[in-house]
Each structure stands twice: as C-alpha cells, then as structure tokens.
Amino acid sequence: MRILQKLTLVTGFFLLSSCGAYFNQKFDQQPARVGEFSKTTKKLLDLPEASLPVEVAVYNFSDQTGQFKAIETGSTFSTAVTQGGTTILIKALEDSGWFRPIERENLSNLSTERNIIRNTKQEYIKNSDPNEPPLPPLLYAGLLLEGGIVSYDTNIVTGGLGVRYFGLGGSAKYRQDRITVYLRAVSTSNGEILKTIYVSKTILSQALDASFFRFVKFQRLLEAETGITQNEPVQIAVKDAIERAVHDLIMEGLIDQYWSAKDGREVNEELISNYLKEKELEESSGLYDRMFVNDEYDTHVTLQGGVNLIDGDLTPNKPGFMSKLTIEQDVTDKFSVGLSGSVFELNNGDAYSNIMGSVDLNARIFLLPKDDFGPYIFGGPGLAVDLIDSSQDGLGLGKTFPKLQYGAGLQYKFSPRLSFTAFAEHNVLLNDDIDFIDQGKRNDFYYNFGFGLRYGLNFKSHKKKDNESIVIEN
Incomplete structure (x- = not known):
C-alpha cells in the first residue's frame, strides 16, 4: 500500500x-475549426x-x-x-x-484571369450588349x-x-x-x-x-x-x-x-x-528576459546595516551589530571607487566585547552593470580603530589595526537612482591583537554581513543613455 x-x-x-495538456489528449479525429x-x-x-x-x-x-x-x-x-x-x-x-x-503575390494569375474576362467581353458579350462597361482598372x-x-x-x-x-x-x-x-x-x-x-x-x-x-x-x-x-x-x-x-x-x-x-x-x-x-x-529587456536599467548617476551614497562575526583567539564567536556608510564615484559603467566608514561590535561573549570603527577604501566591479539585478565584487585596504577601551592596561582606545578586506554582493535596481544591496565581506587583519591576545599561527579576522540602500546623487548632468537597439522579447 x-x-x-x-x-x-x-x-x-x-x-x-x-x-x-494531459487531460486534453485526443484519441479520436477532430473536425476542422477556426484557427x-x-x-x-x-x-x-x-x-x-x-x-x-x-x-x-x-x-x-x-x-x-x-x-x-x-x-x-x-x-x-x-x-x-x-x-x-x-x-x-x-x-x-x-x-x-x-x-x-x-x-x-500571384499577380500573374490575376492578370491572366483579367485577360480572359476582357477577351470574353470583346468577343461575345459586346456583340450582344454594346453598352457593357469595360473591366475596371486594378487598384494601385x-x-x-x-x-x-x-x-x-x-x-x-x-x-x-x-x-x-x-x-x-x-x-x-x-x-x-x-x-x-x-x-x-x-x-x-x-x-x-x-x-x-x-x-x-x-x-x-x-x-x-x-x-x-x-x-x-x-x-x-x-x-x-x-x-x-x-x-x-x-x-x-x-x-x-x-x-x-x-x-x-x-x-x-x-x-x-x-x-x-x-x-x-x-x-x-x-x-x-x-x-x-x-x-x-x-x-529595457534583453535576451533571456534580462531587464536593463541605465545608471544615470556618477556618485552614489550607500547606507547598510547587518551583523559582524569575529574569528579571533577567543570563544565563543557571537554576532554583533554592524553599520556602514559609503560614498562612491563611478569611473566606468563597471568600475567604481568608494570610501566607507563603519561602526561594528566584536563579540566573544563574556570573554571579550568591544565597539570598533573602520575606514575602508574599496574598488568595486559590477559584473552585469546594465542589468536590474546582478552581482559585484570589491576589495581594498582599510584601517580598524578601537572606539571603546576594553583592554586591561587601559591603552586600547584609539588603537589602530591595519587590514585588508574583500567581498561580494548583489544589487537590485528599483530605479536608475535607487538600488537595494546585500553583501558579505571578509576582513583580514595584519596583526593578531585586535582582541588583545596574541596567540596562534594566524592573525585575527572578522566578517561583515549586511544589506542596505544605494542612492544616486545628481552633482552633475546625467550620463547619456545608451541608444542601442534592443530585441523585443515577448
């Protein structure tokens, strides 16, 4: 059973x-029907x-x-x-x-038939009826x-x-x-x-x-x-x-x-x-039903929020908050350079907790710049700063930690000006003491995961729209 x-x-x-389709299978002959x-x-x-x-x-x-x-x-x-x-x-x-x-399409057939009609009238009908009108001319x-x-x-x-x-x-x-x-x-x-x-x-x-x-x-x-x-x-x-x-x-x-x-x-x-x-x-739709949105702005401001996850020398690794503000300048349709400032929480529970800030310089590449939905990758150098002194010796406040960051994200364009973004970022520190403990073979690092809105600013005239001919997809 x-x-x-x-x-x-x-x-x-x-x-x-x-x-x-299945329940309309035909097993017998069907009559002709209107198309x-x-x-x-x-x-x-x-x-x-x-x-x-x-x-x-x-x-x-x-x-x-x-x-x-x-x-x-x-x-x-x-x-x-x-x-x-x-x-x-x-x-x-x-x-x-x-x-x-x-x-x-078959003009020769039409001409032949008109000649037959004309000859018939001349030879037979005209003799019996002299008032028979001639064949009217063809429309042009x-x-x-x-x-x-x-x-x-x-x-x-x-x-x-x-x-x-x-x-x-x-x-x-x-x-x-x-x-x-x-x-x-x-x-x-x-x-x-x-x-x-x-x-x-x-x-x-x-x-x-x-x-x-x-x-x-x-x-x-x-x-x-x-x-x-x-x-x-x-x-x-x-x-x-x-x-x-x-x-x-x-x-x-x-x-x-x-x-x-x-x-x-x-x-x-x-x-x-x-x-x-x-x-x-x-x-605005191309092959494979891809939707295109022209980005008419050279400068963008992005506000994002999400979570931070530290991976250092202490445990447990717990999520903390993260917020980021980015100002970007487009160099080409695919490539832009941006400066970001962020505030985030490093959280190892009772073992360690701290509020940090960072300043990042990133180069960003949009893989499908004309599409309304597409991925991007980014990376560059950065500097993390201790905003709250949580060290035992009282020397943590203002301490800086050089780093490198890279990541990937997705962007969905609501309009030429406003977009939704989501990203994942890996921050690799160049030293091992962000949690004030230096042990192990590798340096500390942390992740940022977030989403937000990207807004175009009209500091100068809009970019010219592409005039390329796009195939109509039905």
Missing part, C-alpha cells in the same frame, strides 16, 4: 503540473477605426533563413518555419482595419510592405530537473527557440523606406515524465511510466510576430503622422502614449 501511495503521489504531481488567436491578435482587432485605410501591396514576405527542420540524425527536407509568411501578413493587415491589402498601392523571417534560432535556452529515489522518480525538461522578423514600409511614389520594424518571439517546448520501477515481491516487478510533451506551434509564433510587427508599424505611422484614427487627435495621442510606455518597458 505504501508503494502504491508513493506512486500515486509522484504521478499526480507531474500530471497536475501540466494537467491542461487559434495568437497573443497579439486581439490587440490588432481592438484597434480603433482608421480615418482612411491605406492601400498596401505585399509581393513577398517569406522565410529568409533557409533552415530545415533539425532531427537527431541530421535534418529533413521540411523547412524549419512556415513558407506562408505573405499569407499571414495579408491576414494581419486585413484584421487591423488600417490597410487595404492588394493582391500582388501607395505603400509597399517588404521584409521576411530573418532568423530561427534553436536551443537558445535549455534546461531541466529530475529526481529518482529507489525506483520512483520523474523529470522535467524545457527548450526555448526564437524567431525574428523584419517588416519595412516603402513609399511607392519615391521609393523611400518610411519605417522598419524589428520583432522577435520565443517558442517554448516542454516535456514532463514520471516513472516507477520496483520489485514488490520476489520475481514480481511493478513498472509504470507516464509523460507529456508540449510544443508551442511555430506557425502560431510566426503569426504572433508578424501581427506584432503590423501593430507596431501602425503605431510608428501615427507618431510620424502618416495616418490617423477616425476619431482624431485624442485617440491618436492615447494610442501613442500606451505604445511608447510598452516600448520603453520592452526595450
């Missing part, structure tokens, strides 16, 4: 964690009505990657992404309501849309997790691919490229499995397994990216006043405002 309970528990965990919406379709359909839809022509918007589907033994002759990009783009233009798509486009699917990157992120105990276990795996499209609008009157839009979309694949393998009785083996694999359809991802490109093209056209909403200026301004806020947020 215990074995069956364990089997039920583990199997239930893995199934319920992806029950949407699914992507995450951007509703945003495109909810756009307000355009003042005057623009005639656009799309000759070709196809796969420019040339990639074939990869399999374990190599590749197949099936392409990695859909070859129907033109059709998807025309549907997106139609759904938006801001454009009037004109058939150009004021805007030409070009571009295509420029990249399909596989396995940009892979990972998984698994556990097994006495034949009972399970695992989870995931993989992330990415597709990128470019869309540009060209004026047919003079050939000027009016706008170019760059959009990328990630594609997620997941696999979950659970298994059980156990001898429940002599020569009686119980084995069970189940699993789920879920792959985001590449066609839906392409549709999502193209629809987002069309949406952004409309917004960029509103900004440059190429077109307008039917309800006028107020609606235009609301659309532009919402778009720019969303764009600013997405441009």
Whole structure:
C-alpha cells in the first residue's frame, strides 16, 4: 500500500503540473475549426477605426533563413518555419482595419484571369450588349510592405530537473527557440523606406515524465511510466510576430503622422502614449528576459546595516551589530571607487566585547552593470580603530589595526537612482591583537554581513543613455 501511495503521489504531481495538456489528449479525429488567436491578435482587432485605410501591396514576405527542420540524425527536407509568411501578413493587415491589402503575390494569375474576362467581353458579350462597361482598372498601392523571417534560432535556452529515489522518480525538461522578423514600409511614389520594424518571439517546448520501477515481491516487478510533451506551434509564433510587427508599424505611422484614427487627435495621442510606455518597458529587456536599467548617476551614497562575526583567539564567536556608510564615484559603467566608514561590535561573549570603527577604501566591479539585478565584487585596504577601551592596561582606545578586506554582493535596481544591496565581506587583519591576545599561527579576522540602500546623487548632468537597439522579447 505504501508503494502504491508513493506512486500515486509522484504521478499526480507531474500530471497536475501540466494537467491542461494531459487531460486534453485526443484519441479520436477532430473536425476542422477556426484557427487559434495568437497573443497579439486581439490587440490588432481592438484597434480603433482608421480615418482612411491605406492601400498596401505585399509581393513577398517569406522565410529568409533557409533552415530545415533539425532531427537527431541530421535534418529533413521540411523547412524549419512556415513558407506562408505573405499569407499571414495579408491576414494581419486585413484584421487591423488600417490597410487595404492588394493582391500582388500571384499577380500573374490575376492578370491572366483579367485577360480572359476582357477577351470574353470583346468577343461575345459586346456583340450582344454594346453598352457593357469595360473591366475596371486594378487598384494601385501607395505603400509597399517588404521584409521576411530573418532568423530561427534553436536551443537558445535549455534546461531541466529530475529526481529518482529507489525506483520512483520523474523529470522535467524545457527548450526555448526564437524567431525574428523584419517588416519595412516603402513609399511607392519615391521609393523611400518610411519605417522598419524589428520583432522577435520565443517558442517554448516542454516535456514532463514520471516513472516507477520496483520489485514488490520476489520475481514480481511493478513498472509504470507516464509523460507529456508540449510544443508551442511555430506557425502560431510566426503569426504572433508578424501581427506584432503590423501593430507596431501602425503605431510608428501615427507618431510620424502618416495616418490617423477616425476619431482624431485624442485617440491618436492615447494610442501613442500606451505604445511608447510598452516600448520603453520592452526595450529595457534583453535576451533571456534580462531587464536593463541605465545608471544615470556618477556618485552614489550607500547606507547598510547587518551583523559582524569575529574569528579571533577567543570563544565563543557571537554576532554583533554592524553599520556602514559609503560614498562612491563611478569611473566606468563597471568600475567604481568608494570610501566607507563603519561602526561594528566584536563579540566573544563574556570573554571579550568591544565597539570598533573602520575606514575602508574599496574598488568595486559590477559584473552585469546594465542589468536590474546582478552581482559585484570589491576589495581594498582599510584601517580598524578601537572606539571603546576594553583592554586591561587601559591603552586600547584609539588603537589602530591595519587590514585588508574583500567581498561580494548583489544589487537590485528599483530605479536608475535607487538600488537595494546585500553583501558579505571578509576582513583580514595584519596583526593578531585586535582582541588583545596574541596567540596562534594566524592573525585575527572578522566578517561583515549586511544589506542596505544605494542612492544616486545628481552633482552633475546625467550620463547619456545608451541608444542601442534592443530585441523585443515577448
């Protein structure tokens, strides 16, 4: 019974964690249905009505990657992404309501059919009805849309997790691919490229499995397994990216006043405002969903508090308080120099207790300076000072102890000005008498652990923000 309970528990965990896929397994044929919406379709359909839809022509918007589907033994002759990009783009233009798509992909077929109609009218219908009107002219486009699917990157992120105990276990795996499209609008009157839009979309694949393998009785083996694999359809991802490109093209056209909403200026301004806020947020996000925050200040003040732990010649080692104030000057985006003043308590219980101060000069290196969350390392020389005389001979007050310190920390930026920091620091003394006992082979040292806030000061003009183009991650 215990074995069956364990089997039920583990199997239930893995199934319920992806029950949407597991309990929707299809074992019979399904009728055709209307195609699914992507995450951007509703945003495109909810756009307000355009003042005057623009005639656009799309000759070709196809796969420019040339990639074939990869399999374990190599590749197949099936392409990695859909070859129907033109059709998807025309549907997106139609759904938006801001454009009037004109058939150009198969223009030869259209021209042939019009010639058949024209010849038929001339030879048959015109003889019986001289007033038969001629075939109306073809519409021409004021805007030409070009571009295509420029990249399909596989396995940009892979990972998984698994556990097994006495034949009972399970695992989870995931993989992330990415597709990128470019869309540009060209004026047919003079050939000027009016706008170019760059959009990328990630594609997620997941696999979950659970298994059980156990001898429940002599020569009686119980084995069970189940699993789920879920792959985001590449066609839906392409549709999502193209629809987002069309949406952004409309917004960029509103900004440059190429077109307008039917309800006028107020609606235009609301659309532009919402778009720019969303764009600013997405441009601060890079690959792997890393969030970027520009540090606009060269000078920072950091106030931190925490605990001190001495490791000297006496025991027990008990935690004491620690507070630190630091003024830093940035030399580069990654490197800064700071001067710190701190007050801390050395605590060995009844054996020894003292209040110390220190002045430290540290060089700090930020390993991910643009990220909102990242590590840093620091180190430099320092000087500890006895603030309260706790020595037996009365000569402790004001006594100095040269030292070296180094450490590491983490920083999270709430904004360009304000950050949260947490750190761990090792202080190595250059003598062995901070606790007024000189014994053993090594010198005394102590640790500081703390957290606090880092605040930027505006002593001079802000740093220039980077104008680098960042990939839009959805």
